[in-house]
Amino acid sequence: MKQNLIQKISQYIPKDRIMQNEPMKNHTTFRVGGPAALYLELKTEQEFGDILRLLHAEEEDYFTVGNGSNLLISDTGYDGIILHPSKEFSDVRIEGERLICESGATLAAIARVALEQGLTGFEFAAGIPGSLGGAIVMNAGAYDGEMKQVVESVRLITSEGEIVTKSCEEMGFSYRHSILKEEPYLVLSVVIKLEKGNREQIKARMDELAMKRREKQPLEYPSAGSTFKRPEGYFAAKLIQDAGLRGFTVGGAQVSEKHCGFVINRENATAQDIHELMKQVQQKVQDAFGVKLEPEVIRLGEFEKG
Numbered sequence: 672m673k674q675n676l677i678q679k680i681s682q683y684i685p686k687d688r689i690m691q692n693e694p695m696k697n698h699t700t701f702r703v704g705g706p707a708a709l710y711l712e713l714k715t716e717q718e719f720g721d722i723l724r725l726l727h728a729e730e731e732d733y734f735t736v737g738n739g740s741n742l743l744i745s746d747t748g749y750d751g752i753i754l755h756p757s758k759e760f761s762d763v764r765i766e767g768e769r770l771i772c773e774s775g776a777t778l779a780a781i782a783r784v785a786l787e788q789g790l791t792g793f794e795f796a797a798g799i800p801g802s803l804g805g806a807i808v809m810n811a812g813a814y815d816g817e818m819k820q821v822v823e824s825v826r827l828i829t830s831e832g833e834i835v836t837k838s839c840e841e842m843g844f845s846y847r848h849s850i851l852k853e854e855p856y857l858v859l860s861v862v863i864k865l866e867k868g869n870r871e872q873i874k875a876r877m878d879e880l881a882m883k884r885r886e887k888q889p890l891e892y893p894s895a896g897s898t899f900k901r902p903e904g905y906f907a908a909k910l911i912q913d914a915g916l917r918g919f920t921v922g923g924a925q926v927s928e929k930h931c932g933f934v935i936n937r938e939n940a941t942a943q944d945i946h947e948l949m950k951q952v953q954q955k956v957q958d959a960f961g962v963k964l965e966p967e968v969i970r971l972g973e974f975e976k977g
């Protein structure tokens with residue numbers, strides 16, 4: 672990475688939050704991924720604004736990484752700049768039935784605040800291992816809940832460093848989709864609107880859903896959750912199972928024996944193993960049932976064609 676760019680970046684953020692050749696396997700739940708040329712930890716809105724304006728002026732590529740729980744980053748890494756809303760960019764402020772949350776907050780932390788405040792509506796998200804920013808991009812959801820149901824508005828910053836606020840309707844939320852899949856906005860903060868509820872009932876629901884996850888999901892292995900989206904009228908896990916792919920393996924990557932919808936890093940998988948496995952699963956399901964499985968997991972970097 673050009674030293675003069677690093678010099679310019681260090682005018683805005685201290686050197687200990689500017690990492691060169693940072694291994695991305697340390698920042699993804701798949702535990703794979705080569706180095707990012709630069710990895711920046713950002714703590715304040717001011718820093719996001721300053722850095723985005725600089726990168727825009729310098730015409731540098733960047734990519735935002737939250738908790739890395741829906742990402743497959745290639746073994747060769749990313750030859751650009753990773754922006755990471757740091758753990759300190761995770762304030763959750765309570766205003767009656769509203770939680771005003773910075774995008775680095777984890778869904779688990781927000782769920783804890785909701786529980787403490789006796790606010791209901793966020794129970795579905797308590798066990799999703801992402802940051803709020805990533806959950807907005809993905810319209811993350813589980814057990815009949817999705818972010819769309821609880822978001823009132825989203826504060827965003829454009830790649831030119833301009834701040835805009837969008838209402839829930841303007842976010843274009845649909846199944847695992849928002850306008851942020853197409854627009855390069857970065858999520859700064861979100862107003863989440865919940866309702867007064869009963870603390871015991873909220874706790875009981877969170878515990879019940881956590882137990883379901885532990886029973887059904889291979890949480891003992893690194894993964895990115897459900898690898899494929901639910902195709903209209905089908906369940907991805909059922910199609911994969913019926914195609915005879917339970918336990919199907921490429922290198923260290925495997926279709927989970929516990930839950931066929933999860934590809935897991937079974938043993939020292941490379942990103943290429945996971946990529947290859949996903950391609951083969953797609954092909955075999957297509958051949959067996961004529962259904963196209965679309966990845967839910969987002970890929971970054973270069974993969975071999977194979």
Ligand SMILES: Cc1cc2nc3c(=O)[nH]c(=O)nc-3n(C[C@H](O)[C@H](O)[C@H](O)COP(=O)(O)OP(=O)(O)OC[C@H]3O[C@@H](n4cnc5c(N)ncnc54)[C@H](O)[C@@H]3O)c2cc1C
Nearest residue numbers: 737738739740741801802804805806811812813858895896
């Ligand atoms: C064990 C396991 C279980 C899971 N269960 C579920 C589930 O039940 N339901 C579900 O929906 N998902 C689930 N997931 C997937 C994942 O947790 C969600 O998609 C989550 O919302 C991703 O958030 P993240 O912060 O990790 O995003 P990342 O993986 O870091 O990024 C995902 C996308 O969001 C973008 N992004 C991240 N932060 C920002 C930001 N601040 N501003 C702009 N863009 C940003 C990234 O550029 C990328 O495009 C699961 C994953 C695992 C590992």
